[in-house]
Amino acid sequence: MSSTVPTRADLAALPSYVPGRTVPGAIKLASNEVPGGPLPSVREAISQAATQVNRYPDMGAWALVDRLATELGLPADRVAVGGGSVMLCQQLVQAMCGPGDDVLFAWRSFEAYPILIQIANAHAVTVPLDATHTHDLDAMAAAVTPRTRLLFVCNPNNPTGTAVRRDALTRFLDAVPPEVLVVLDEAYREFVTDDEVPDGLALAEERPNVAVLRTFSKAYGLAGLRVGYAVAPPEVTTALRKVYVPFSVNAVAQAAAIASLDAKDELLARCRDIVSERTRVRDALLAAGYVVPETQANFVWLPLGDRATEFAEHALASKVVVRPFAGDGVRVTIGTPEENDVFLDAARSFQQRE
Numbered sequence: 001m002s003s004t005v006p007t008r009a010d011l012a013a014l015p016s017y018v019p020g021r022t023v024p025g026a027i028k029l030a031s032n033e034v035p036g037g038p039l040p041s042v043r044e045a046i047s048q049a050a051t052q053v054n055r056y057p058d059m060g061a062w063a064l065v066d067r068l069a070t071e072l073g074l075p076a077d078r079v080a081v082g083g084g085s086v087m088l089c090q091q092l093v094q095a096m097c098g099p100g101d102d103v104l105f106a107w108r109s110f111e112a113y114p115i116l117i118q119i120a121n122a123h124a125v126t127v128p129l130d131a132t133h134t135h136d137l138d139a140m141a142a143a144v145t146p147r148t149r150l151l152f153v154c155n156p157n158n159p160t161g162t163a164v165r166r167d168a169l170t171r172f173l174d175a176v177p178p179e180v181l182v183v184l185d186e187a188y189r190e191f192v193t194d195d196e197v198p199d200g201l202a203l204a205e206e207r208p209n210v211a212v213l214r215t216f217s218k219a220y221g222l223a224g225l226r227v228g229y230a231v232a233p234p235e236v237t238t239a240l241r242k243v244y245v246p247f248s249v250n251a252v253a254q255a256a257a258i259a260s261l262d263a264k265d266e267l268l269a270r271c272r273d274i275v276s277e278r279t280r281v282r283d284a285l286l287a288a289g290y291v292v293p294e295t296q297a298n299f300v301w302l303p304l305g306d307r308a309t310e311f312a313e314h315a316l317a318s319k320v321v322v323r324p325f326a327g328d329g330v331r332v333t334i335g336t337p338e339e340n341d342v343f344l345d346a347a348r349s350f351q352q353r354e
């Protein structure tokens with residue numbers, strides 16, 4: 001039966017978000033998840049919260065907001081939570097932009113940005129990454145116009161892993177007009193080891209037009225529960241709460257996020273293991289002849305251009321799922337040492353067959 005109801009005409013041209021594939025029996029290095037499952041204390045909090053899911057969650061997630069505010073040394077009115085930081089990206093676009101307003105971001109970057117912007121009837125303006133696969137902040141500052149309302153800087157950048165440093169980011173923030181909100185998307189912040197990559201929270205503290213996005217999906221290992229947070233000026237967090245779809249951060253996610261903050265030290269120690277694997281994987285790829293930009297995230301980027309899809313197919317034949325971006329490159333998440341070894345064997349055999 002075909003429907004008699006018209007849906008929005010422009011949705012036909014809207015690209016769909018492509019998630020990393022899960023292939024039974026294969027190692028998944030395609031979604032920048034951490035390989036370790038929830039700690040026993042987090043599982044316990046999840047089980048406890050599950051006993052009460054006949055009730056709606058706390059709509060404002062206030063216990064989590066308060067806990068984050070204490071953790072970060074900020075007033076609670078500067079913190080907002082959302083159903084994953086991707087939902088906060090959407091809330092930010094909805095809260096800041098009317099139809100036709102410009103949202104500026106680098107490309108290639110997080111692929112949800114252009115989709116969310118189009119859904120909100122705002123207008124995406126992209127600035128290419130530079131030759132080192134890093135944000136070209138000077139070009140981005142030059143691209144700001146009176147129509148620009150919002151700017152995303154993904155730091156470290158997904159999918160390239162590259163990060164912008166303090167000098168460049170400070171110069172950029174000085175150049176952006178104060179009425180443009182700069183969103184520092186720091187989904188991978190906990191994997192940053194370069195001291196020159198600034199902590200966005202410190203910048204947000206000093207500047208009234210900066211917001212920071214963080215997530216429990218990556219370092220904190222709660223991707224399946226969907227919870228993230230924003231730190232922003234109070235006027236912006238108020239607007240984020242206005243556009244929040246009621247109850248979108250569920251009760252189990254709220255409890256698990258708080259339990260994860262309780263277990264922060266242990267979870268961040270796991271991140272350090274991933275970071276040392278990141279160095280090992282990148283070094284092995286460089287030794288095998290690949291170009292691999294320096295990465296500050298829990299993944300590496302292989303700018304393989306036209307060979308990206310072929311590389312991903314070759315890896316899949318070796319039972320490893322990676323994330324190809326056709327015609328551009330392949331993003332590979334850092335997994336366990338054993339998983340990484342299987343991937344590295346696949347990467348070496350790809351080079352050898354050429």
Ligand code: PMP
Pocket residue numbers: 031032083084085086087110154157158185187214215216217223226227228
């Ligand atoms: N920002 C960036 C840069 C990401 O890579 C992702 C996830 N891939 C997100 C935001 C969204 O993550 P989540 O919604 O799981 O918090």
